[in-house]
Amino acid sequence: MLSDFSAKLATVVQEHPNRAVIYYYENDKQNTIAPKITERETSTLSAQVSDEFVRVVNTALFSLLHQAGVMLEQQLPSLRRVKALVFRLENEVPAIQRQLQALEGR
DSSP states (O other), X not given: OGGGHHHHHHGGGSSSOOOOOOOOOOOTTSOTTHHHHHHHHHHHHXXXXXXXXXXXXXXXXXXXXXXXXXXXXXXXXXXXXXXXHHHHHHHHHHHHHHHXXXXXXX
């Protein structure tokens, strides 16, 4: 059904996406060139839908990546502090272990 075409396209981000299908019919009784025109128009429509889908997905993806980059940039000072604390803790682990062993030996 055409009514669920967009909904099926949107499932591309889900674990089990659904294939969106466009249904069309041709009236063979109209004239002899109608099937050839319909075939060409079908290919054109399919290419246009595909191109537009890729454009919309790319726009959304790059927007999300930009937002993530801005958020990371805002959090950079905090991330650097956490990094420094982790390295400091790593350097202090041997001393902490020695103190714990000394406490156990008492």
